[in-house]
Amino acid sequence: MEKDPPNEEFRKLVAVGDTHGPSHAPAPGAPWGTCSPGWRKLAVAAGLTVALILCFIVPLCDWMGFAVNSEFYSYMPLMPLITGYLIWLRRAGLGAVARPFWGAAAAAAAAAGAILALYFYARHEGWFPAEADYLCVMMLSFLLLLLAAGFVSLGAATMSAIAFPLALLLFMVPYPERVNEGLENFFQHASAAAAHGFFSLAGTHCEQEGLVLNLPTNFSLMVAPECSGIHSTQVLLITSLLAGSLFLRSPWRRAFLALFIVPLAIFRNGFRIFTIGELCVHVSHDMIHSWIHHHGGPVFFALSLIPFFLVLLWLRKPESQVQMTHKSGDEAQ
Numbered sequence: 001m002e003k004d005p006p007n008e009e010f011r012k013l014v015a016v017g018d019t020h021g022p023s024h025a026p027a028p029g030a031p032w033g034t035c036s037p038g039w040r041k042l043a044v045a046a047g048l049t050v051a052l053i054l055c056f057i058v059p060l061c062d063w064m065g066f067a068v069n070s071e072f073y074s075y076m077p078l079m080p081l082i083t084g085y086l087i088w089l090r091r092a093g094l095g096a097v098a099r100p101f102w103g104a105a106a107a108a109a110a111a112a113g114a115i116l117a118l119y120f121y122a123r124h125e126g127w128f129p130a131e132a133d134y135l136c137v138m139m140l141s142f143l144l145l146l147l148a149a150g151f152v153s154l155g156a157a158t159m160s161a162i163a164f165p166l167a168l169l170l171f172m173v174p175y176p177e178r179v180n181e182g183l184e185n186f187f188q189h190a191s192a193a194a195a196h197g198f199f200s201l202a203g204t205h206c207e208q209e210g211l212v213l214n215l216p217t218n219f220s221l222m223v224a225p226e227c228s229g230i231h232s233t234q235v236l237l238i239t240s241l242l243a244g245s246l247f248l249r250s251p252w253r254r255a256f257l258a259l260f261i262v263p264l265a266i267f268r269n270g271f272r273i274f275t276i277g278e279l280c281v282h283v284s285h286d287m288i289h290s291w292i293h294h295h296g297g298p299v300f301f302a303l304s305l306i307p308f309f310l311v312l313l314w315l316r317k318p319e320s321q322v323q324m325t326h327k328s329g330d331e332a333q
Contacts, residue, residue: 041153048149052142059138066135066174072231075238079171082242086165101159105151112144132174139173164245171238180230187228187269194270195223195277202274204281213273215281221288223273232301233265236308243312253315260311268304272296 053060067076119137123129129137147166150159159166175183192211199206199213207214213221240261244254279287287293 041155041158045150045153048153049146052145052149056138056142059135059142062131063135063139063172063174066131072180072234073174074231075235076172076174079169083165083168086168086245087162090162090165099155099157100153101151101156104156104159105148108144108148108151112141112148115141115144130177132177132180135174136176143169143172168238168241171234184225184228184230187230187233187265188223188225190266191228191269191273192223194266195221195273198270198274199277202278204278206277213277215277217281217285219277219280219285221273221277221280227269227273229265229269229272229297232268232297232304233261236265236301236304237261240308247312247316249319253319257312257315260308264304264307267307268300271303272300 064077067073115137119129119141146169147159150166174180188211192208192213195213196206196208199215205216211223213223215221237258240258241254244257248254248257276287276293279290279292292299
């Protein structure tokens with residue numbers, strides 16, 4: 001069966017049930033009832049989204065200022081744009097008839113209401129949250145209400161089709177302060193252990209005392225929270241999720257690619273600490289103040305992309321062979 005061209009697929013998306021001629025967008029001044037179901041559901045979704053943004057305008061402004069002034073969370077404003085682009089790529093597979101899923105909408109709205117109620121109760125009892133904790137509560141509530149609006153206006157089928165792009169919006173939520181500290185602590189200790197391993201392989205004497213690495217020439221390195229590499233690790237995690245969605249089909253391969261980020265991040269951080277330590281021991285102690293320490297993060301991030309893409313190609317190769325086999329079989333028939 002011959003596949004419809006892309007323009008025909010998009011026409012079906014927004015014009016199922018439309019019998020008003022070749023123009024499927026609502027004409028200026030046309031009554032609401034003459035609009036196609038596709039346009040009506042998009043208009044309802046847009047209206048509910050605008051209403052939610054207005055209700056959360058103060059937390060959203062606080063969130064934007066927090067992201068702009070944070071080195072770690074600077075990626076957050078990009079997440080809505082990435083989600084919108086991925087939804088646009090999936091537009092041909094979206095249905096035009098919206099059947100509200102009231103159960104899921106009610107559950108999401110109830111969860112948002114419970115989170116907000118607990119937050120305001122805690123504030124009333126004297127809790128003063130850190131900025132990250134406050135924004136975590138507000139953004140999570142906003143996304144849950146946005147999810148509820150989607151189930152009401154777009155329906156279960158459409159929401160299921162765009163589940164992955166919507167899930168990426170969770171990266172708009174800052175980590176609670178204690179969670180962020182726990183992640184930093186984990187990557188600090190893991191990176192220090194990895195660096196100690198590199199020094200051992202290179203034959204450089206190194207004694208590790210917690211987060212402190214004692215090296216020759218009376219030089220010691222301490223792995224600070226800024227050396228945890230948590231920001232670049234988060235960006236690499238988002239990259240792995242996007243690459244898995246775009247280039248891999250198997251859920252297991254996608255999961256493997258995402259989990260591979262953890263050892264890769266530890267390996268990268270350990271190698272960076274090892275490089276700085278070797279320069280300080282063999283060149284000058286002043287290398288601790290050099291650009292490679294304070295501004296060399298992007299270089300090591302770029303280096304970590306090499307094994308990342310090699311693993312991606314390794315995971316993609318079996319799927320490409322299967323696709324070629326199916327294509328050859330179809331041509332033979």
